[in-house]
Amino acid sequence: MTQLDVLYRYGVPPTESATLAMARVREVYGVRLIEFNEAKKTVRVEFDASRLTEPVIHQLLRRAGLDIVETVPLSAPAPPPPPPPAAASA
Numbered sequence: 001m002t003q004l005d006v007l008y009r010y011g012v013p014p015t016e017s018a019t020l021a022m023a024r025v026r027e028v029y030g031v032r033l034i035e036f037n038e039a040k041k042t043v044r045v046e047f048d049a050s051r052l053t054e055p056v057i058h059q060l061l062r063r064a065g066l067d068i069v070e071t072v073p074l075s076a077p078a079p080p081p082p083p084p085p086a087a088a089s090a
Contacts, residue, residue: 002049003032006057007072009042018065025060028052042072 014022026034030051035044043066045057054071062068 003046004049004054005044005046005074006054007042007044007074008058008061008066008068009040009070009072010067011041011069012067013038013041014064014066021064022061022066025064028060031057031060 022034025031030048031045032048033044033046035046036042037044043061045061047057058068058071
């Protein structure tokens with residue numbers, strides 16, 4: 001079993017019907033956790049990557065009625081490599 005997390009930012013807060021539909025998404029085999037952060041307007045989904053893929057998770061949330069705006073990277077991008085040392089003039 002391979003656990004993965006994906007984080008989405010949503011635009012409009014979920015309606016009551018969307019919230020109920022997302023409760024059913026939690027019952028999908030392979031979805032382990034759905035966690036909302038209302039202050040940041042994000043939802044984090046922990047899932048079993050051997051059962052589901054990120055596009056499937058995205059589609060499940062969209063079909064439930066969540067207004068997904070973007071996928072948020074969970075890790076910071078790697079810093080650029082340092083420039084090579086300047087060649088000494090001879």
